[in-house]
Amino acid sequence: MKTLLTGHRKGIVTAAMILSLMGVGLMVRLGYLMLLDADQYYLMAQELHQRERRIKAARGTIYDANGVPIATNKTVCTVSVVHSQVTDPETVIRTLTDKLGLEEAEVRKKVEKRSSREVIRTNVEKDLGDEIRECDMAGVKVDEDYKRYYPYGSLASKVLGFTGSDNQGIIGLEVAYESVLKGTDGTILTLADAAGREIENAAEERVEPVAGKNLHLSLDVNVQKYLEQAAEKLMIQKQAKQASGIVMNPKTGEILAMVNVPEFDLNDPYSLPEGTDTSQESAQDLLNKMWRNAVINDTYEPGSTFKIITAAAGLDSGAVTPESTFSCPGFYVVEDRRIRCHKTTGHGAETFVQGTMNSCNPVFIQVGLRMGVDVFYSYFERFGLLKKTGIDLPGEASTIMHKPENMGEVELATVSFGQSFQITPLQLITTASAIINGGRRVTPHFGVSVQSADGSQITKLQYPVEEGVLSEETSAKVRSILEQVVAEGSGKNGAVEGYRIGGKTATSEKLPRRTGKYISSFIGFAPADDPEVITLMTVDEPVGVYYGGTIVAPVVAEFYENILPYLGVEKSS
Amino acid sequence: MEHNGERPGARAGQNRQVRNMGSRPSGAKTRRPVARKQGYFDYSLLFIVIFLCCFGLVMLYSTTAYTDMIAHKGDMFYTVKKQAVFMLLAFGVMLLVSRIDYHFWIMLAKYGYIISLVLSVAVIFVGKSAKGKARWFELGPISFQPAELVKIALIVALAAFLNKMYPYLKTVRVLLVTAFLVILLAIPVTVNNLSSGIIIMGIGFLMAFVASKQRWLFAAVIVVGLGAVVLAYQTGLLEHFLHGYQMDRINAWLNPTNYEKDEGYQILQGLYAIGSGGLFGRGLGQSVQKLGFLPEAQNDMIFGIICEELGLFGAVLVIALFVMMIWRFMFIANNAPDFTGSMLATGVMAHMAIQVLLNIAVVTNTMPNTGVTLPFISYGGTSLMFLMVEIGLVLNVSNQIQAKS
Numbered sequence: 001m002k003t004l005l006t007g008h009r010k011g012i013v014t015a016a017m018i019l020s021l022m023g024v025g026l027m028v029r030l031g032y033l034m035l036l037d038a039d040q041y042y043l044m045a046q047e048l049h050q051r052e053r054r055i056k057a058a059r060g061t062i063y064d065a066n067g068v069p070i071a072t073n074k075t076v077c078t079v080s081v082v083h084s085q086v087t088d089p090e091t092v093i094r095t096l097t098d099k100l101g102l103e104e105a106e107v108r109k110k111v112e113k114r115s116s117r118e119v120i121r122t123n124v125e126k127d128l129g130d131e132i133r134e135c136d137m138a139g140v141k142v143d144e145d146y147k148r149y150y151p152y153g154s155l156a157s158k159v160l161g162f163t164g165s166d167n168q169g170i171i172g173l174e175v176a177y178e179s180v181l182k183g184t185d186g187t188i189l190t191l192a193d194a195a196g197r198e199i200e201n202a203a204e205e206r207v208e209p210v211a212g213k214n215l216h217l218s219l220d221v222n223v224q225k226y227l228e229q230a231a232e233k234l235m236i237q238k239q240a241k242q243a244s245g246i247v248m249n250p251k252t253g254e255i256l257a258m259v260n261v262p263e264f265d266l267n268d269p270y271s272l273p274e275g276t277d278t279s280q281e282s283a284q285d286l287l288n289k290m291w292r293n294a295v296i297n298d299t300y301e302p303g304s305t306f307k308i309i310t311a312a313a314g315l316d317s318g319a320v321t322p323e324s325t326f327s328c329p330g331f332y333v334v335e336d337r338r339i340r341c342h343k344t345t346g347h348g349a350e351t352f353v354q355g356t357m358n359s360c361n362p363v364f365i366q367v368g369l370r371m372g373v374d375v376f377y378s379y380f381e382r383f384g385l386l387k388k389t390g391i392d393l394p395g396e397a398s399t400i401m402h403k404p405e406n407m408g409e410v411e412l413a414t415v416s417f418g419q420s421f422q423i424t425p426l427q428l429i430t431t432a433s434a435i436i437n438g439g440r441r442v443t444p445h446f447g448v449s450v451q452s453a454d455g456s457q458i459t460k461l462q463y464p465v466e467e468g469v470l471s472e473e474t475s476a477k478v479r480s481i482l483e484q485v486v487a488e489g490s491g492k493n494g495a496v497e498g499y500r501i502g503g504k505t506a507t508s509e510k511l512p513r514r515t516g517k518y519i520s521s522f523i524g525f526a527p528a529d530d531p532e533v534i535t536l537m538t539v540d541e542p543v544g545v546y547y548g549g550t551i552v553a554p555v556v557a558e559f560y561e562n563i564l565p566y567l568g569v570e571k572s573s
Numbered sequence: 574m575e576h577n578g579e580r581p582g583a584r585a586g587q588n589r590q591v592r593n594m595g596s597r598p599s600g601a602k603t604r605r606p607v608a609r610k611q612g613y614f615d616y617s618l619l620f621i622v623i624f625l626c627c628f629g630l631v632m633l634y635s636t637t638a639y640t641d642m643i644a645h646k647g648d649m650f651y652t653v654k655k656q657a658v659f660m661l662l663a664f665g666v667m668l669l670v671s672r673i674d675y676h677f678w679i680m681l682a683k684y685g686y687i688i689s690l691v692l693s694v695a696v697i698f699v700g701k702s703a704k705g706k707a708r709w710f711e712l713g714p715i716s717f718q719p720a721e722l723v724k725i726a727l728i729v730a731l732a733a734f735l736n737k738m739y740p741y742l743k744t745v746r747v748l749l750v751t752a753f754l755v756i757l758l759a760i761p762v763t764v765n766n767l768s769s770g771i772i773i774m775g776i777g778f779l780m781a782f783v784a785s786k787q788r789w790l791f792a793a794v795i796v797v798g799l800g801a802v803v804l805a806y807q808t809g810l811l812e813h814f815l816h817g818y819q820m821d822r823i824n825a826w827l828n829p830t831n832y833e834k835d836e837g838y839q840i841l842q843g844l845y846a847i848g849s850g851g852l853f854g855r856g857l858g859q860s861v862q863k864l865g866f867l868p869e870a871q872n873d874m875i876f877g878i879i880c881e882e883l884g885l886f887g888a889v890l891v892i893a894l895f896v897m898m899i900w901r902f903m904f905i906a907n908n909a910p911d912f913t914g915s916m917l918a919t920g921v922m923a924h925m926a927i928q929v930l931l932n933i934a935v936v937t938n939t940m941p942n943t944g945v946t947l948p949f950i951s952y953g954g955t956s957l958m959f960l961m962v963e964i965g966l967v968l969n970v971s972n973q974i975q976a977k978s
Contacts, residue, residue, distance in 0.1 A: 002739040002912040009907050011783035012919055016903035019926035023896045026933045027889050033847050033937055034885040041848020048845065049861045084643065193639070193864030 050189045050205075056146050057183030059167055060212035060453065062160065065220040065256070071160055071174070071266075074149035077129025077142050080119045081111050086139030096120055096140070099132055123147060148174075150266035156224050157263040158293040159393065159446065170269070171291050173215070173446060175394045180450050183212030211453035217446045218254035223247055223563050227257040230559040231537065235261050238542035238551055244295045245537040246426060246444075247563075250433035250525060253442030253463060255391075256533070256567075260294050294540075296396045299422035303508030304359045304548070305523045305536075306418030306428070311356055311481060312435045313379035314367035316474040322481060324352045332362035334413040339365060342507075356481050357489025359505065361417045368416030369409060376412060377404045382469050383441070385423060389430045390443045390464065399423045418506065425521075429536040432523055436479050436502065436531050439470035483528035486553075494524045494553035496560045498571040502528035503556075505549035510541070517541050520548035524556050532569055535559065613908075615971035618901040621894060622667075622949065622964050626660055628891075629950035636863045636871045636878045637952070652871060652952060659954040663961035670965025671972065678966065679913055682726075682733035686758070689726035692719040693761040700765075708765050720762050720769035721959040727758055727773055728780070728920030728963070735784045736913045743786045751781045767819065768943035772927050779923035780916060783906075819941075826941035836942070839874065842867040843936050846877035847888075854884030871952040873944050876936045891950075895929045905971045914970040921963045 033041075062071035079100065086092055093111050097104045100121050110118045124132075126144070133142040148163040161172020168182070169175035186209030227245045235243040247257040262273070272278070272286055281289075292298070314320040330346035331338050341347065341361045347354075355363030368376055380386065380401070388396045400422040402411050414420040423431075426444060434441040443463035450459045482502035485491045491503045503524030510517040520542055525534035537552050537559075545551055630653060637652040645651040678685075692710075696719050701709035710717045734754065738747045755777030763770030782791045805811040812820050818836075825836035833841060846862035849855060860881040863870045870878055880888045902922030909915035931945040946953055948960050 002736055004907070004909060004912055004915045007786060008783055008912070008915060011785075011788070012903055012906045012915070015779050015783055015919065016899050016922065019899050019922070019930070020896045022930050023892050023899070023926075026930065026937065026939065027892050029937050029939050030847070030880065030888050030892075030933075031885055033844065034850050034880065034888070035852065037844075038848045038851050041845050042851070044841075045845035045849045045862065048866065049864075191861060191864075193866070 049191050055186035055188060055206075055209045056167055057185045057209035058146055058211040058453070059148060059163065059183060060177075060181040060214045062173065062177075062181070062215045062217060064224075065216075065218050065448075066222075067216075068221050070150065070152055070155065070217075070219075070221060072149055072151065073146040075126045075144050076122075076147045077124040077126060077132075077144055078119060078122045079124055079129065079132055080117050080141050080143070082117055082139050082141060083111075083113065084139075086111065086137075088137070092137050092140055095132070095135055095137060099128060100124065117141075152221065153267060154263040154265050155221065155228065156219060156258065157266050157269075158260045158291060159219065159258045160266060161291075162266045162269045172293070172393060173217070176392050177215050177447060177450075180215055181212040183453070184210040186210075213453060214451040214455075215447060216449045216451060218249070218252075218256060218448050219258070219446055220256045222566060224257040224259065226559055226562050227259045227535075228261065228263065230555050231259045231261045234537070234539050234552065234555045238539055238544065238546075240542045241540045242294060243537070243539040244425065245535060245559075246295055246429050247533060247535045248429055248433060248444060250437045250531045250534045251440075251442070253430070253433070253444045253465075254448065255444055255446050258293075258295060258446075260292075262290075264290050293393065293395070295425040295538075296391060296393055297424075299397050299400055299424050300519055300538075301419050301422055301508045301511070302425075302428050303418040303506035303519070303521070305432070305504045305506035305521055307356060307359065307364050307416075308432050308435055308478065308482065308504050308523070309379075309383060309385070310364050310367055310376075310416045310418075311352075312383075312470055312474060312478050313376060314352075314371060315477050316470055317371050317375050317379070319370040319375070320352050320367045322351065322353045322477060326350055326352065326355050326360070326363045326366060328355070328358075328360050328362045332365045332413070334365065334369070334409050337410050337413075339413060353481050353484060356504075357485050359485075359490045364416045365413040368412050373404060373407045373412050376415070377407065380415075383431050383434060384466065384469065385427060385431055389424075389426055391426060392445045392447050396426070397424050399427060418508065425536055425538055429523065429534060432525075432536075433531075433534055434466075434469050435475060436482070436525055436534070438472045438475045439468050441466035441469045479528055479531070482525075486524065486528075490549045491522065491524070491553055493549055494522055494557050496526070496557050496564065499526050499560065499564055499569070500528035500572045501526045501557075501560065502531070503553070505547070505553055507546060507548045518546040520546050520552050522548050522552040522556050524553070524560070526560060526564060526569055527572060533564070533567060612972045613974040615901055615905055615968060615974075618898065618905070618964070618971065619968065621898050621901065622961075625894060625898075625949040626664070630657060630660065631857075632875060632879055632882075632950060633871055633952055635858050635860065635882060636875060638858075639864050640870075655954070656952055656957075659957055663954075663958045666958060667961035667965040667968070670962050671968035673965075673969060674973075675914060675917055675966055675969045678729050679733045679736070682730045685726040686730040686754070689719060689723040690758055690761070693723050693758070695719075697761060697764055715955070717955055718766075718769075720766050721955055723758055723762055723769070724773060724776060724924055725959055725963055725966075727755065727776055728917060728924065729966075730754070731777060731780045732913050732916035732920060735780065735916055736911075739912060742784050745787060745790070748781060748785055748787060748790065751777065751784075755781075766944075768931065768945045771931065771943065772924065772945070775927040776920055776923045779927075780920050783919045784916065822941045822943075826938060829938060839868045840938050840942060843874050843877040844938060846874075846881040847937065850880040850882070850884045850888070852884050853886050854880070854882045857882050869944075873932065873946055873951065874936055875951050876933055876947050879950075880936075892929075892933065895925070895948075899926050902967060905967055905974070908974045909970050910973045910975065914973060918967050918970050921967050924963065925960075 058073050061069050064070050081092065089111050093104065093108050097107045107120060110120055129142045150160065159172055161174035162170055163174055164170050169178045187207045189205040227247055231243040231245050242261060244260040246255060248255050270287065272283065272290065276286060278286065327349050328341055328347035330344045331340045339361065347358045347360045350358060350360065352363065385399055386401065388398060402421060411420060430444050442465050445463050447461045449461060479502055482504055483500060486494045486501045486503045491505045494503045495501055501524055503522060506521045508519045510519060519538055519540055521536065521538040523536045525531040535556055537556050539552055542551055633656055634653040638649040641651040642649045696708065696710060701711050708718055741747050755774060759770050759773045762773055821836040825832035825840060829837035829840045842862060846867055860878045862881055863878050867874050867877055879891060899922055902918050906915045906918035906922065909918055925948055928945055928948050931943065932947045934940045935942055935945060946956055
């Protein structure tokens with residue numbers, strides 16, 4: 001038997017000491033890692049563990065002039081299953097198949113799929129979602145979500161616009177007021193395991209969403225409805241491509257209605273009308289066409305309605321007075337061109353007022369020529385025709401006009417009666433408003449005020465106004481002439497019993513010429529001496545009789561009969 | 574004896590005992606049972622082991638409850654139950670072994686060495702493989718790693734051999750033969766399992782260090798060895814000796830974020846766990862890294878979860894427990910009734926300490942990744958069984974320490 005020597009004991013102690021010291025060394029290493037490096041690793045770990053789930057912010061409501069909500073949010077439900085939590089798959093499959101009206105095979109596939117979360121159906125009505133939730137099936141989740149909802153369906157569809165899957169505006173006011181309506185999404189940060197499963201009962205970090213602000217419009221649902229009916233009737237009667245209309249307060253620029261029929265269903269904006277031929281164009285192009293707001297996105301040759309502007313310029317510059325006399329043989333020769341009047345036999349001798357009532361082209365050609373390119377062009381610019389109106393809608397088209405250095409007498413002559421250049425209908429009505437309201441160029445707009453989500457704060461929206469683009473005196477003269485146009489002239493179909501209406505008709509031949517395609521229009525305002533409302537209606541490619549004075553003026557008259565009492569415009573004695 | 578000259582007074586009684594035991598064949602037959610009855614038993618060691626086992630079960634439950642619930646249809650106790658059964662079994666075996674005179678094993682040392690050598694070579698050819706490496710024998714439901722047996726066989730064999738060579742311990746030749754015995758056993762193990770190879774070399778190294786008089790030689794070996802490895806790495810020679818995956822592990826160790834997706838993934842996830850712990854941890858059961866992020870969380874990386882849940886405080890306490898255990902081994906080795914017993918305790922101390930140090934060093938990215946479990950805490954039946962047998966051996970050695978006067 002061998003004994004243990006002191007040397008051995010020393011060895012054992014040395015070994016134990018060295019091993020223990022190494023242990024202490026590891027403690028130090030741990031201290032370094034866990035105290036000094038900890039923040040870095042903790043943050044990296046946090047990033048790895050947390051799953052971010054967004055809470056949609058409620059989008060602001062859009063109200064009409066009467067405070068009626070026309071774009072709002074609806075609570076909808078998303079039904080999904082969490083595979084690992086389902087205890088009774090057969091009941092789940094049966095119930096979901098029944099309630100949601102889906103194919104059994106489809107539901108079965110999703111329920112039996114080994115995934116962390118399988119969405120069965122989105123956009124389920126809240127009532128149905130509640131019903132499913134009340135069945136209290138393990139593993140079935142019903143989450144609530146907001147969906148944009150338009151109570152009036154297709155009403156003012158091209159003006160309001162709609163939102164996409166991220167709750168973002170796609171067209172119309174929803175785009176223009178995106179920053180106001182949107183709000184700020186909130187987040188829920190939850191812990192998840194390595195497979196992405198969220199951990200139940202783990203502490204959640206929650207950032208509450210901030211709801212978007214509400215928008216109040218000048219648009220009036222009732223006026224809009226009347227205008228839509230009128231435009232639809234016109235379009236159907238005349239088998240036209242489309243018909244549109246704008247109703248505006250000429251003093252403030254507030255738009256009461258804006259219609260482009262056919263409209264589309266805002267609650268289902270991605271469905272083309274039934275029977276659409278998709279063989280020629282892609283579905284997206286057709287959708288873009290369907291969504292297009294023609295009165296601001298498209299330009300046209302305004303034709304005779306533009307004579308309002310020529311008249312204003314001519315009277316203001318002194319080139320013409322209401323009493324100036326003209327003679328119309330049925331045409332007028334400018335340089336080497338013979339420009340015809342619409343009445344080929346000629347209007348004979350007439351005053352300027354009569355010429356306007358007759359919508360006589362030779363009269364306006366002469367007014368234009370008397371002013372000359374420079375003077376006329378300066379009025380064109382002063383009235384604001386060269387720049388955009390600044391309406392609070394996206395995609396406004398610019399005016400297409402000759403450059404002054406390229407304008408000869410022929411161009412000047414054609415511009416004088418509304419041809420050879422293009423503006424939007426909105427530009428026309430805005431400019432006409434400035435001419436009849438005493439020379440104030442207002443900015444056409446829908447948005448009136450913005451209200452905080454809780455309703456506590458209201459901010460009025462301000463729009464630029466350009467004063468004095470025309471003298472009050474000239475403005476009054478133009479109003480009086482235009483009243484006579486409706487009372488006794490080419491616009492007499494636009495007269496409304498008991499009201500003083502001013503207006504002007506137009507029938508513009510579409511380009512290319514001689515194809516028999518026209519845009520007919522009528523612009524009318526009331527009361528003629530102190531206009532409170534102005535309306536422009538156009539119809540694109542009417543079939544059969546196409547004169548604006550014949551087909552559009554009576555529609556506007558009928559429309560006025562309905563809305564003037566509603567708007568509180570008093571009858572004249 | 575030089576012994577007596579150095580230790581007068583208090584040690585005299587013990588020395589007498591040793592002498593008496595030494596003369597057992599002639600006159601101690603009647604005394605031995607008496608000595609046994611009065612025999613010392615190292616309860617401190619026993620309680621440290623029991624505490625570590627229980628703590629291990631708690632941590633194992635915390636680590637595996639969530640993943641088990643998902644993998645085993647809501648049974649949160651799946652892993653823990655298996656481990657608890659093994660633990661009870663291993664504890665019984667430990668008590669049994671602690672009752673068997675360790676000299677019995679010393680007699681079998683030669684055969685143990687040969688059998689483990691044969692098995693560790695055989696496993697290369699007929700063993701069950703995982704990740705391309707043959708490590709297991711499958712015997713019905715029990716899987717068995719010869720590497721575990723090799724460690725205990727080596728401890729016993731070296732204790733026996735060095736005891737036999739007792740008069741020649743001063744010579745360098747004994748050291749060379751010892752080195753040969755260790756390396757012969759280490760080679761087949763290292764082929765499949767580098768970490769076990771390292772542990773075997775470490776055990777041999779420390780046992781030889783204690784037994785030998787030529788201590789300077791060991792210091793020289795360490796210095797030269799480390800120098801050689803560093804030089805080999807610097808010159809790029811190391812790449813020729815190691816497998817590709819081993820080289821990757823070294824690179825991942827030096828710069829884990831560059832190997833985020835593959836070799837460095839486990840290390841980084843371990844560091845995330847440790848870093849998330851802070852001073853007092855997230856709290857027991859609150860680890861996030863155990864939710865499938867940290868690979869081998871219940872196994873090699875369980876210390877990372879301990880850090881995450883119990884913080885620096887808990888982690889230091891665990892290391893302190895292991896250090897206490899080392900000191901118990903040291904005490905038993907120092908007071909063992911004979912050189913063989915002392916060598917056995919030294920060997921077990923070396924094994925436990927090296928395994929703990931390797932495991933924690935890997936988890937804290939202090940050294941390249943090798944798969945080593947944390948004794949008594951990591952999940953694994955066979956490993957636990959052999960660890961407990963070793964504890965049983967040492968307890969028996971402690972049992973034969975004569976009570977101090």
